[in-house]
Amino acid sequence: MMYKIFYDLIxxxxxxxxxxxxxxxxxxxxxxxALTLALxxxxxxxxxxxxxxxxxxxxxxxxxNKIKKSVSNxxxxxxxxxxxxxxxxxxxxxxxxxxxxxxxxxxxxxxxxLFGDINIVDSNASSVGEILYFIIKDMLPIDEDIASCLYTxxxxxxxxxxxxxxxxxxxxxxxxxxxxxxxxxFISQKVFEKRSINALKLLRNCLDTLKITDxxxxxxxxxxxxxxKCGANEEDTDGIINYARGxxxxxxxxxxxxxxxxxxxxxxxxxDYVDVCKxxxxxxxxxxxxxxxxxxxxxxxxxxxxxxxxxxESL
Amino acid sequence: MMYKIFYDLIxxxxxxxxxxxxxxxxxxxxxxxALTLALxxxxxxxxxxxxxxxxxxxxxxxxxNKIKKSVSNxxxxxxxxxxxxxxxxxxxxxxxxxxxxxxxxxxxxxxxxLFGDINIVDSNASSVGEILYFIIKDMLPIDEDIASCLYTxxxxxxxxxxxxxxxxxxxxxxxxxxxxxxxxxFISQKVFEKRSINALKLLRNCLDTLKITDxxxxxxxxxxxxxxKCGANEEDTDGIINYARGxxxxxxxxxxxxxxxxxxxxxxxxxDYVDVCKxxxxxxxxxxxxxxxxxxxxxxxxxxxxxxxxxxESL
Numbered sequence: 001m002m003y004k005i006f007y008d009l010i011x012x013x014x015x016x017x018x019x020x021x022x023x024x025x026x027x028x029x030x031x032x033x034a035l036t037l038a039l040x041x042x043x044x045x046x047x048x049x050x051x052x053x054x055x056x057x058x059x060x061x062x063x064x065n066k067i068k069k070s071v072s073n074x075x076x077x078x079x080x081x082x083x084x085x086x087x088x089x090x091x092x093x094x095x096x097x098x099x100x101x102x103x104x105x106x107x108x109x110x111x112x113x114l115f116g117d118i119n120i121v122d123s124n125a126s127s128v129g130e131i132l133y134f135i136i137k138d139m140l141p142i143d144e145d146i147a148s149c150l151y152t153x154x155x156x157x158x159x160x161x162x163x164x165x166x167x168x169x170x171x172x173x174x175x176x177x178x179x180x181x182x183x184x185x186f187i188s189q190k191v192f193e194k195r196s197i198n199a200l201k202l203l204r205n206c207l208d209t210l211k212i213t214d215x216x217x218x219x220x221x222x223x224x225x226x227x228x229k230c231g232a233n234e235e236d237t238d239g240i241i242n243y244a245r246g247x248x249x250x251x252x253x254x255x256x257x258x259x260x261x262x263x264x265x266x267x268x269x270x271x272d273y274v275d276v277c278k279x280x281x282x283x284x285x286x287x288x289x290x291x292x293x294x295x296x297x298x299x300x301x302x303x304x305x306x307x308x309x310x311x312x313e314s315l
Numbered sequence: 316m317m318y319k320i321f322y323d324l325i326x327x328x329x330x331x332x333x334x335x336x337x338x339x340x341x342x343x344x345x346x347x348x349a350l351t352l353a354l355x356x357x358x359x360x361x362x363x364x365x366x367x368x369x370x371x372x373x374x375x376x377x378x379x380n381k382i383k384k385s386v387s388n389x390x391x392x393x394x395x396x397x398x399x400x401x402x403x404x405x406x407x408x409x410x411x412x413x414x415x416x417x418x419x420x421x422x423x424x425x426x427x428x429l430f431g432d433i434n435i436v437d438s439n440a441s442s443v444g445e446i447l448y449f450i451i452k453d454m455l456p457i458d459e460d461i462a463s464c465l466y467t468x469x470x471x472x473x474x475x476x477x478x479x480x481x482x483x484x485x486x487x488x489x490x491x492x493x494x495x496x497x498x499x500x501f502i503s504q505k506v507f508e509k510r511s512i513n514a515l516k517l518l519r520n521c522l523d524t525l526k527i528t529d530x531x532x533x534x535x536x537x538x539x540x541x542x543x544k545c546g547a548n549e550e551d552t553d554g555i556i557n558y559a560r561g562x563x564x565x566x567x568x569x570x571x572x573x574x575x576x577x578x579x580x581x582x583x584x585x586x587d588y589v590d591v592c593k594x595x596x597x598x599x600x601x602x603x604x605x606x607x608x609x610x611x612x613x614x615x616x617x618x619x620x621x622x623x624x625x626x627x628e629s630l
Contacts, residue, residue, distance in 0.1 A: 056563075160475045161489070162503035168490040174476070175486035188477035189586065193561040197527070200562060204522040207515065246508040247515060248371075271504065 002120050003135060009102060009118065010139070013076035015045040017098055020081045022052040022090040026156025026191055028082045029054060031106075031128040033063050034149035035079065038136045041143075047071060051090040055235045060190045061152060062145040077102045080116065082128040084109040106131060126170040129153020133173045144181030151182035156191055199236035202226065206240055206255075217311050218244035221256035221300060245269040252276065252311055256304055259295075264303040267293045274314050282310065317435050318450060324417060324433065325454070328391035330360040332413055335396045337367040337405040341471025341506055343397045344373050344382070346421075346443040349464035350394065352378055353451045356458075362386060366405040370550045375505045376467060377460035392417045395431065397443040399424040421446060441478075441485040444468020448488045459496030466497035471506055514551035517541065521555055532626050533559035536571035536615060560584040567591065567626055571619055574610075579618040582608045589629050597625065 018036050020028035028050065036048040048067045058064060071091075078099035083089055084107065095103060105116025108125040125131045129150040136142060142150070154174055158166045161174075178184060195203075202222065209221045222237060230236070237257060245253030253269040266283070268276035270290050277292045285294025296303045333351050335343035343365065351363040363382045373379060386406075393414035398404055399422060410418060420431025423440040440446045444465040451457060457465070469489055473481045476489075493499060510518075517537065524536045537552060545551070552572060560568030568584040581598070583591035585605050592607045600609025611618045 155476070158499075159503075160477060161470070161499055162475060162507060164498075164500035166493070166499035168494045171486050171490035171493060175483040175490070178481070178486060179483045183479075184473075184476050184481035185479035188474075192477060193557065194563050195558075195561050196563050200522065200525065200558060204519060207519040207522075210515065210519075212512070242508060243510070243515060246504075246510050248509050248511050 002118065003138065005118055006104065006120060006135065007139065009077060009104065010039065010042065010044070013101065015075040015077075017047055017049060017071060017075040017078040018081065019049045019078065019089045019095070021083050021088040022050075024050050024052055024054060026058065027127045027129055027153040029058050029061060029064070029067070030149040030151075030153030030156070031081045031132050032067065033061050034129065034132055034136065034146050034153070035081065036066070037063055037146050037149065038140060041140055047073070047075065057190055057194050058152070061149055071098050073098075075099050077104060079104040079106065081106050083107060084111050085113045086115040106135075124167070126165040126167060127153045127157035129157070130170050130173050133177070142177070142180045147177040147180035147182040148187060151177040151184070152187055152191060155188065160188060160192060196236060198231040198233075201230040202232040202236050203240060203243075205230060207243065210244070212247070212250070213308055214312055214315060215249060216251045216315050217254065217308065218247045218250045218252070219254045219256065219304065219308065220244050221258070221304065223258045223300065224260070241267045241269055245271060251315065254307060254311065256300060256307070258300045261299060262297055264296045264298060264300055265293065266296060266303065266307055279310060279314055317433065318453065320433055321419065321435060321450065322454065324392060324419065325354065325357065325359070328416065330390040330392070332362055332364060332386060332390040332393040333396065334364045334393065334404045334406075334410070336398050336403040337365070339365050339367055339369060341373065342442045342444055342468040344369060344376060344379070345464040345468030345471070346396045346447050347382065348376050348378050349444065349447055349451065349461050349468070350396065351381070352461050352464065353455060356455055362388070362390065372505055372509050373467070376464055386413050388413075390414050392419060394419040394421065396421050398422060399426045400428045401430040421450075439482070441480040441482060442468045442472035444472070445485050445488050448492070457492070457495045462492040462495035462497040463502060466492040466499070467502055467506060470503065475503060475507060511551060513546040513548075516545040517547040517551050518555055518558075520545060522558065525559070527562070527565070528623055529627055529630060530564060531566045531630050532569065532623065533562045533565045533567070534569045534571065534619065534623065535559050536573070536619065538573045538615060539575070556582045556584055560586060566630065569622060569626065571615060571622070573615045576614060577612055579611045579613060579615055580608065581611060581618065581622055594625060594629055
């Protein structure tokens with residue numbers, strides 16, 4: 001039903017703004033590009049906008065250079081992908097300024113506020129890429145470029161089918177996308193294997209800070225000094241927390257990241273039984289049961305002490 | 316046709332030896348267990364044998380404790396899984412001593428010597444687990460335990476659908492196995508995320524040895540001393556070579572592992588254009604175009620010098 005309304009909207013309109021959230025990941029970039037390519041194939045005028053830097057590892061995606069960082073014109077329709085609420089794309093004056101008729105909201109977050117005029121929200125979908133697969137294939141044949149974008153969406157949001165959102169349905173979509181030309185090996189090498197030499201240096205230095213508390217809590221930290229010495233950027237810290245969680249016997253992995261003298265970002269991951277969302281919420285953060293985070297207004301040493309005490313109590 | 320002969324053989328016989336290769340991986344262990352479980356469900360007497368230690372990370376697999384390290388009795392039929400030739404299971408006096416009637420060879424290696432009385436060899440299959448899925452599902456309903464074993468087989472041999480052997484067919488098999496009860500998240504955490512604290516120490520120390528040659532070759536080494544200081548074992552060296560290959564701009568990743576004063580194992584990985592199989596063959600080793608290895612009778616320093624010179628010439 002929603003799809004039908006969406007298809008009608010596509011048919012009846014000519015110009016589209018397609019956007020997604022700041023700090024974009026594989027799902028937001030892959031789905032913005034897949035839908036952009038699809039609407040272009042249908043002869044529409046489309047501008048894809050993500051108001052933030054695209055991580056280098058996604059530079060291989062077809063059409064990625066066409067993504068703009070800002071928008072000036074007005075369009076008939078704005079389509080917002082992978083955003084739980086209307087603020088996530090980071091348009092300072094709001095999205096409404098940039099479209100004349102309708103706002104479409106396509107997402108898979110449980111917490112979605114249904115902010116669109118049309119809302120296609122499926123929290124059972126692994127990713128927006130999975131939702132778009134079904135939408136696009138009813139509009140036109142999926143070609144290799146679109147398949148590669150959607151494949152990238154799904155494997156990044158499922159962590160290469162390692163996360164609990166991996167379903168038979170999403171595995172069958174991946175199978176179809178490989179049939180349409182997506183290359184699992186090529187895409188995975190780009191998305192998962194490539195690491196800058198600076199990121200590797202940062203990992204090495206960060207592993208030096210490993211501390212095990214009560215056999216169950218593994219913590220790591222990254223100082224501003226380490227970031228600077230390694231020439232590392234935000235993207236280079238990706239995934240380091242999993243080294244803490246992955247240690248045999250450990251229940252909670254935690255990563256402290258010094259932002260400045262009085263601010264520390266904390267990431268939490270748990271394996272089996274500790275609800276780290278509750279812990280993050282205690283400090284004004286949030287997230288999921290097994291993955292959450294918060295920001296403390298404290299120095300690094302104080303933050304580590306405070307959080308480790310709280311985590312010990314949670315065991 | 317081969318399947319039909321195999322099914323008849325199962326029907327007509329009672330006792331089975333099921334085995335696979337030494338230094339077992341997820342595919343060998345998963346497929347031995349899946350077929351053992353299936354034949355047990357059919358009321359057969361089955362002994363699974365792998366003549367080597369089972370890596371701890373596979374301890375979660377159903378029935379893993381029933382795998383024996385040696386065999387004394389004779390059985391009607393021996394089934395050899397994931398072995399390119401008859402020597403791979405490591406039975407010193409040969410396999411034939413332990414069965415009365417037939418040897419079945421089920422494998423997916425291109426180089427398979429077709430050593431069995433019945434040979435089911437499909438080099439297009441991602442893994443033996445994928446082949447067994449089609450064999451088992453025609454004999455009995457696949458339950459959660461069998462599904463978990465087969466799922467483990469396929470994701471380990473495809474590197475969680477990252478390798479080039481990932482096909483639409485194997486993705487659809489994975490989808491079916493999840494439907495039968497295999498848990499992608501649980502299994503992936505066990506197989507890919509868990510790492511001993513000693514393995515993490517080894518990784519940290521090994522990253523200290525990183526050397527980039529001509530911008531294209533990234534090399535790492537592990538000494539006996541590092542292994543001892545970290546309390547690390549062979550299993551703990553798994554996957555470290557990928558950190559070298561994964562560095563942006565690098566074509567060849569190489570890992571040197573000192574075995575003793577005059578012996579060094581060398582692993583090669585390449586990304587796009589260097590045939591590292593040819594390089595390994597120069598030194599009496601072998602493997603695949605993008606992944607190979609050899610053993611040198613030389614000290615660590617000499618080995619590094621020799622190999623880096625050879626690699627530079629290959630660029």
